[in-house]
Amino acid sequence: MQNKTILLASRPTGTPSAENFRFETTETLPLTADHVLLKTRYVSVDPYMRGRMNEGKSYVAPFEVGQPIAGGVVAEVVESQLDTLPIGSLVVGNLPWQQYILSDGKGLQQIPADQAPPSYYLGLLGMPGLTAYFGLLDICQPKPGETVVVSGAAGAVGLVVGQLAKIKGARVIGTAGSDEKVAYLKQLGFDEAINYKTANIPEALAAAAPNGVDCYFDNVGGAITDAVYDLLNKHARIALCGQISSYNDAQAPVGPRPEGKLLKTSTKLQGFIVSDYYTQWPEGTRQLTEWYQQGKLQFEETVTEGFDQIPTAFLGLFKGENTGKAIVKVA
Amino acid sequence: MQNKTILLASRPTGTPSAENFRFETTETLPLTADHVLLKTRYVSVDPYMRGRMNEGKSYVAPFEVGQPIAGGVVAEVVESQLDTLPIGSLVVGNLPWQQYILSDGKGLQQIPADQAPPSYYLGLLGMPGLTAYFGLLDICQPKPGETVVVSGAAGAVGLVVGQLAKIKGARVIGTAGSDEKVAYLKQLGFDEAINYKTANIPEALAAAAPNGVDCYFDNVGGAITDAVYDLLNKHARIALCGQISSYNDAQAPVGPRPEGKLLKTSTKLQGFIVSDYYTQWPEGTRQLTEWYQQGKLQFEETVTEGFDQIPTAFLGLFKGENTGKAIVKVA
Structure with missing residues (x-):
């Protein structure tokens, strides 16, 4: 199965542009024991990712030139060798900008059904x-x-x-x-x-x-x-x-x-x-979900469609194009 | 009894100079009921006082032009109509730059005998x-x-x-x-x-x-x-x-x-x-005194002598003339 990935082609000086990104197409690797195959559904583009495109220490480690960009992603389990993540599960995690992702499940959080739209776990509830x-x-x-x-x-x-x-x-x-x-x-x-x-x-x-x-x-x-x-x-x-x-x-x-x-x-x-608040995330997510379900919190997304549009959506952040969360709907 | 006071003559622009201060000599007022007459012993000159010479809000109210400068002072009770402050008591408080000061005793702290030199209550213990x-x-x-x-x-x-x-x-x-x-x-x-x-x-x-x-x-x-x-x-x-x-x-x-x-x-x-820590001052003074008496804290003063030298000592702060606490010994 053909699988596109977006890599950091070069580090930007000043405002980033499409040239800083490179698309690569490979064959999806076969599923191995204790792994799942994820199909990327929603990709989050966020301002903090600009800092990761620079060399040198920021508050998150820099992306490497020639390596995939990674960030918040909502994905669906489409093949599974893990009991804890059956086919059809939705997960959120820090994952590469890639259409299909092999994962050992570590660092993935399962998204509860029917509490909110899945993409909200990249926004209001993420x-x-x-x-x-x-x-x-x-x-x-x-x-x-x-x-x-x-x-x-x-x-x-x-x-x-x-x-x-x-x-x-x-x-x-x-x-x-x-x-x-x-x-x-x-x-x-x-x-x-x-x-x-x-x-x-x-x-x-x-x-x-x-x-x-x-x-x-x-x-x-x-x-x-x-x-x-x-x-x-x-x-x-x-x-x-x-x-x-x-x-x-x-x-x-x-x-x-x-x-x-x-x-x-x-x-x-x-x-x-x-x-910095890692240990308190469950409490925060619980309270935000409760206020959302009580109608006390509204949320807004600017959704761009298509895997190929991820760099464009990212660049749009610096032109103020989004209201609310900038999301790319991949599949 | 003749009594000198130092007033703010004008607000400085940039670095203050002797011209911003004015000396005034008056007769000391007679002692009234429930008051003490204080003889100024040590005057504290501090960098924060520069801010009070400006107009407009800082973290302490500004000095007024034509009014006495005030700051940390150690004084001795030389006449008393207050049972709580007998003659010979040493006190520290926020007081005018004046040789003799009439006070109702409010806001004055009595300095304990024999714990430290009295001027330390303007420095290490103040x-x-x-x-x-x-x-x-x-x-x-x-x-x-x-x-x-x-x-x-x-x-x-x-x-x-x-x-x-x-x-x-x-x-x-x-x-x-x-x-x-x-x-x-x-x-x-x-x-x-x-x-x-x-x-x-x-x-x-x-x-x-x-x-x-x-x-x-x-x-x-x-x-x-x-x-x-x-x-x-x-x-x-x-x-x-x-x-x-x-x-x-x-x-x-x-x-x-x-x-x-x-x-x-x-x-x-x-x-x-x-x-900001007003309510915790007693605890702080107690701990600093303890460490000082245990020999764990040393302190240093740069002492200028004479009431007339107060403005000069203050101006010296901005030339880096003092090591440790800048103090004027008045009497």
Whole structure:
């Protein structure tokens, strides 16, 4: 059976392009004892993967040139030599960008039937949802009536952050990159939403946060962050989750030094990655599933179709093309 | 009785100078019921006071133009209408820069006899010592064998930080601004000390911290901080205590954005001021006193003599003139 894989062809300088990816077609290897053959159903494309395309240490090991790209994948067991994973099971795991995958089952999580659409285990009930959950509820700990700002609010993580902050009784301000996204955030229940591409960011944020900012969940960095730093209340908490505004910068970004502002407000800024909370994932997934089933959490996906479109969908992340989770439906 | 007071004459732009201070001589007011008359013995000059000379919110309210400067003072009760403060008592409190002070006793702490020199209650056993204690032990929480960097290491806070880190079994690196200070830090037990004025800061820090940096206690900011950010280990902790390198900048300082580095190491950066730990001060003072009496903590003062020299001693802080606590002995 023919099997396509997407490899890292070269490391990008600045913004990645289609040339950094290479397709390879091989024959699927025969199933061996204690293994399963997986058919890839949904592939997750995520901003953090840009960091893995660089050489040198980031918070996840770099991809190797000439080796498959890997990330979050939902797949179906189509052949099985493992009792624990019968044919027809759906699993989620960190897997290569490949149509058919041989696996020993290690690191795979079985997806429960009928709780949510399978692709949600790459979004609301997967890595992005858990990122929102732990970053907001453990690091920021918003209290009722406090003001929460989330940047990249219409992304997979941001839209969950905003809804969780509303569940906790906070006033929620989101930033996003189009009027359509702003309208979507308002519809989701955000108190204020700002189009950072058209607004005067410092003025718009100051107007939206008349009582200052208690919590900031940062997916973006740069000018939005600079403006939030000027509005911090005493004992503010910042969950530092992403910096998509600078991922494609060829040179190290420069800006106003934040330390003086963090110092005089006794602010806590905590960098994190969802794997820091690995042992608490089951609790997080359980709570997110419960709120989803109670109708307290909505979710949104931007779905691209076809295995060959995975690089395009990935590149679209840096053009702000997705609302909610960017997913590729492979089969 | 003639009584001199030092007032804020004008707000400095950039580096303060003698012109920003004004001396005023008045007659001491007569003692009234339920008050004491204090004779100022020691005055503390501290970098944080620079922030109070500016207009606008900092972490402490600004001084007012035409009003007395105030800060940490050790004084002796010379007349008393308060049973709780008999003549001869020594007290420490936040008091005006004034030779004789009328006080209702509120906010004053009595200094225990024979535990330590009275001026130490402005240093090791006062605000700077407690700043070191809570910043290092609560925010950084160094573990045995971890690497701790402290900037401004030969200052009143820094030298306590380094010794506390040694008590906790960490490897300690300090930065300071002269070879004499570096020699003093080595003598105090610091594993490495760097003269930031003559060293290549990134190279010297990398050489001194071959296993990376787990804890950073920052009194200084700027280029030293930039270099430390490049050496952070996963789950590093930063106690953000001061930014003396930029206190006199007329314009907001600009530099490399730190967020990407804090993000990929899951670093916690916590701004703080010692008053955040107000309720725990007695515990901190008790522990510092115990370690001091056991010979585990040494302390150093740079003493200037004479009330009229207070502004000069304050201005000297920004020229790096002091090793340890800068104190003015008034009487």
